[in-house]
Amino acid sequence: MEQAATSSTTDLEPEYRADGSCWKLVPVISDGLLSQKADDNIFRHPLTVLLTQIAIIFILATIIHHFLRRYHLPRLISEVLAGLILGPTVLGRFFPKMSNTLFPQQSVKILATLTSFGYLFFMFLIGVKMDINLIIKSGKRDWTIGSIVIMFPLLIIVPVARYIAANVDNMDKLSMNWVAFFSGVVMLTSFPVVASLLMHLKIINSELGHVALASALISDLISVVMINSNAYVLLYRFASLRVAIKSMFLCVALVMVVIKILRPMTFWIIRRTPEGKPVKDAYIFLLVIVLVLVTIVGDDVGLQYMYGPFILGLTVPTGPPLASTLIEKLDTVVTDVMLPLMSTYCGYRSNLWELNRRPPAFLIFIITFGFLLKVSCGFFPAICFKMPCKDATALALMLTAKGIIELGTFATNAEKYSIVPGQFTYAVVVILVCAAVVPILIRKLYDPSITYAGYQKRTVLNCPANEGLRVLACAHGQDDALSAIKLLELSNPTTGSPLSVYGLCLEGLVGGSTPLLLNHQLGQKSSSDGSRWQPIIDVFNYFKSETKKQAQVQVFTAISLPKLMHEDISWVAFDNSVALILLPFHRKWNFKGKMISDNKDLRALNCKVLNKAPCSVGILIDRSRNRGPSFLANSSIYRVCVIYLGGKDDREALALAGRMRGWPFVYITVVRVMLSNACPMQGWEVMLDDECLRDIKHPSQKNANVFYEEETVRDGMDTSVLVGSLLDENYDLILVGRHSQSNSPVLAGLSEWTDLPELGPIGDLLASSEITNPISVCVVQQQITK
Template identity: 65%
Template sequence: MEARNSSSANNELEPKFRVDGSCWKFIPVISEGLFSRTSHDDILRHPLTLLQLQLAIVFILASSIHFCFFKRFKLPRLISEVLTGMILGETGLGTFFPEICGALFSKNAGKIMYTLTRFGYFLFMFLIGVKMDVSLVAKSRRREWTMGAIIIIFPMLVIVSMSKHIALKNDRLDSSNLEGVGLIGGTLMLTSFPVVACFLMDQKIINSEMGHLALSVSLISDLLSIVIINLNSYGVLIKFATLRASFKSMFLSIAVVVFIISFLRPMMFWMIRQTPEGKPVKDSYIYIFLISLLLVGIVGDNVGLQYYYGPFFLGLAVPTGPPLATTLVEKLDTMVTGWMLPLMSTYCGFKSNLWELNRRPLLSTIFVLTAGTVMKFSCGFIPAILFKMPWKDAAVLSLILNSQGIIGLGTIATNVEKMPVVSQEFTLVVLVVLFYAAVVPILIRSLYDSSKTYTGYQKRTIFNSSAQEGIRVLACAHRQDDAMSAIRLLELMNPAKASPLSVHGLYLEELLGGSTPLLLNHQLGQKSSEDGSRWQPIVDVFNFFKSQNIKQTQVQVFTAITPPKLMHEDICWIAFSHLVALLILPFHRKWNSNGNLISDSKELRVLNIKVLNKAPCSLAIWIDRSKIRGPSFLAKSPEYNICVVYLGGKDDREALAIARRMRGWISIHLTVVRFISIDVCPMQGWESMLDDECLRDIKHQSPMNTNVVYREQRVKDGADTSMVVLSLLEENFDLILVGRHAVTKSPIIEGLSDWAEFPELGPIGDQLASAEVNKTVSVLVVQQQVIENE
């Protein structure tokens, strides 16, 4: 069979525009103006105007397809972008309306679009390097290294080698065409870290245990693939040039990497040192950095590296986190991922031609699509099983590592001009990437439910915890004030030898300038490449609390650096893995010492709602209005007045159980206000509580130094309840505890939810959290653990 390269995607360039090195005739991308006389009344003759029209058509069509069809099925935007290219290319517009296609997407216009696409991919690979956390490699264990090596080495070597052999023997291709076959096989066998990271982010499982494992394995696999690909390119140089040329290219490539590490990376640290804390890097430094980026790309391309490997290595050298990496991502990410990179997907669809699939593909291509798929899945599934993962989790992990995306399209698109790839095979590769992008998310959602990770049948509540086993508490903080506020609450649960307290502090920081979430355990000495000055004050606050209660308290402090949309996953995971019984979240509103509202964060409110819906234990939202600042607010007060608003139900029982744990060397006055509908037969005093075990216990088994007072409040409807609750604010209570949901259907709270500002706090908690309340009373809104099937 003859080599079918006559329809190669390479032949679309006229010979006068093609020379070795893929250089084209210079095309000025300018516009002479709308009213220019030299335009011959045809505005589309201006390259800049035509480019702008192309971009408008591409983005409007891609957005319409995505939002009208694929977004509702939670499929990636990549599919819409590729389909847009097919509609505008030879498959659609070029076949049915060739005149319009020729006017809008002429050869010269296609060259401009392709150049813009390559430049966008150049910057994208740099950003990928910036967002990568290479420390994951050092932290990886034998399991990650073994799986990462197997899933890239065996498919890459075996499948690519055998596909070349089949192409040579069965497809009768000559040796000059084998590199195109290797390109197709290597592209489909890649396990790309950026694709896996974006996939996990889209599926909202990047912070799960499965997500952390997939990130580590894919990063190791990606770095090994870079080594394999470059060694192969040096082998090609030996085959088609000389051994001396190959070693020269290898030496110069290593020199570029050494230059990045020994000169440019110290320059980055100098820029960071010159930048005041909390401030962005100066624009002049960014300009110098971007010039260095372009120079590294040009030099790397000329010494034998792929043109995007130089920027990728430079991105890896950028110190993660603020200020440099954060500033670079903020300035480039929107332009690259939102504008330039989608053009790559569209370009691949544009260059595809579905009408050429009427012939049988090459046997080598069929082998890659069938045997390659089976082998790559097996290389992910079998090692996972050998490392004792459940078969369903092993299948999910293998599917994640087999996901395809923009890297596969970028690899085939940026190399197709240099290799004789048949247009039919190019179209097949694009369709395979499209198939994986559509099917893998659906399979993952059907096999893996990350929410069930935190669903437990074991009761992790204060109500069900015995006094002897103590309490495990997770206190979250976004800044030092949150940590100090949490300590003020924990000091009320004064730990004793008979009832110890185990505190887990969690500092939550937004992930900026990276794609890999970090979870650091400071008790294990874990560190990141970032400056720890941001979390050290929070660590010091919790350590101070431990120093005051050495024998009765255990303290562990964590730092989670993660995207805000997935921050709740880290919170729930730590609570789940450390068997926490109570999770404390700071309220999204803050007050100053005068009782005035000074902060109202919508992002923190959304985070709290997500945790409320997913928490694996009991949860409390801490609304701190205390005037007194410092490490302890109890030192200046000889007594503390606590009120429990009790309507009945499991959330109120949990609030009462927390109040039972509050004890100390100071005198605590605990008032239980029970609301009863006026229609219920009246009973006096504690006799009305005999049906409630929790209320009986707090009367007869109250802690030492705690004075318990019971009050029964009879109300007619929600309006009466609201008046009584507001009157409690005038009684000089320091802390009010209330259940989140209380009784869901009761005349006691009828109508209160209709005007709620914060429905997530429940009808009573919403009233107590109102901005109109300027009292110093603090509020703890409690939700008992939600048990599945309960």
């Protein structure tokens, strides 16, 4: 009898089989285009269809982005537009047969499941990248802006939108839930969206970027509390108090398990991982299993399925080794593959042809008054904290930005609500327009370089002797700090002319989306391992202990993306009224004078600082053989040479040399290079106008260790030979301006052979990898003013 039932089932045509046995006749994987049977179709196989869909989506999105990126639009726009083209808006309307072949209904469900699965991993990575310490470090301004920009829009816009939908649009109670959900999502401020926007605009390291990040993180966490509290209120209203309390208790219990059990587990994994080694794959698999379990349990106890992974991610300590390994393992697949599928899927589900009627009144209210209120809640608190009007407007727009988080929230929750055709399309269009317009408006309003444009006359030359000199010394490693300290010791700090040194440890951002600027004098720390920058801090602290009252030393650590690290350097220099930034050269030499390192990333960083710095900049090329903490204890005579061709950069180099005259064992030689037919005193009078350089030509008895020489040349070739001869004079340090007189005949022909234009023609000659002399070079550029 059982056999008869089975045979009767298999005798039916596949479309009439209710037990699902028809799926046994369709293998998941095709035999291939060349091996298929006559009556077979490769698009009947689910995996083939899925791979084809993914390929088409990425190809089309890449083509669209190729044209839109010149307008500085984010890739999200291209992905949503790709979905609109592949969905019922274009392909489904004009090529329905092709649409049914490439996107059959069952395969779209598989694609939706894949995007939802990727979204929970994305929420986990968001938590991993967040530094919860950013909330602790946030001040009154950040808390005020972050709180107002989320609380007022949610408390005002959502109830009013529901009222308009009920009384003007005459919506039923089921549709009212969608109205509340839609208005709430549009009024949110998402930290990941704001962080992505700032990175896209390359202003995440600016002062405004730091304020936006802190405010967005505070808003995001407040919204999580408000949304879940509202969920418990709804449970109380539509179920019972017992159900609401039970759900709340289970959610709190889950959060406590994550904090008390799973967080210590992450620290246990870190302790089990040797320093400098990657985390074992077994631990990563364990965390993925825990992630899935937390998602399942959270969804069962009433917590939305994306909040469980988010909370788990927050408990993972930022930085290496665990957070960086998780991001390295998961970020490419999740962010670059699954998330684009999410945004394209949202575009696919939308149908612009459904927008053939007047939009409902509640929608018009949200996109007009709602956005106006949202922007106002960010603008007026910023104005109250004395932020410039344009910056306050840009900040308000940043906190209004929309992106993948809102799209993902709509896509994963739309099935829960009874919506009429076109409502989901309205949601996608609102997000799409906002994601396209906000970056354009911010670019028009805010230019981070303008912050430094009004920063006038911050140079060594214009720094009064009685005020002392303020120097920002940047270091990637301990050797960089030692090199900077040796040069700073030469500046002869005294009680009457003190030296203010700001040491900046530069650390690449790994395993996080939030750049950090730590002030170690305030006791600020990061959850990352600080052993990498502690040796640098020790060098600056040693200099502070040796100079005592003659020098003031503060140490910072900038943890940032390498491509945006110049923003941190510029901001610290601007904020502390620094006159000179010292940067380490990207090439390193060993004790034998052999080049051992040539870091292209550091060279790119130096070039960016030169172009954007709010003060003068010096690139220090250190070939000295003395690697001790101080050269003063080991040197009886220190010889400095200044190559002067004319121009403001050379004058800045002379001003720096003028700070070294106080040491009796420091001998300074100024070599003026001029054409053979030039007047010996031509141009020198300009230098004599500067008080700090007035006695170089005719040194007094007190400064008899300053010498002046004139060398005549005919062209750039003679200048090159002269520079080569200076290398044989046993100088310890050569100071030279970057640009000198770029149009001068004494440099004719040298610019065409320059390998390192950021050093100028003379600096490029002195930085040659073929030089083995233990001689250091400092190439100085005076502040570029607009």
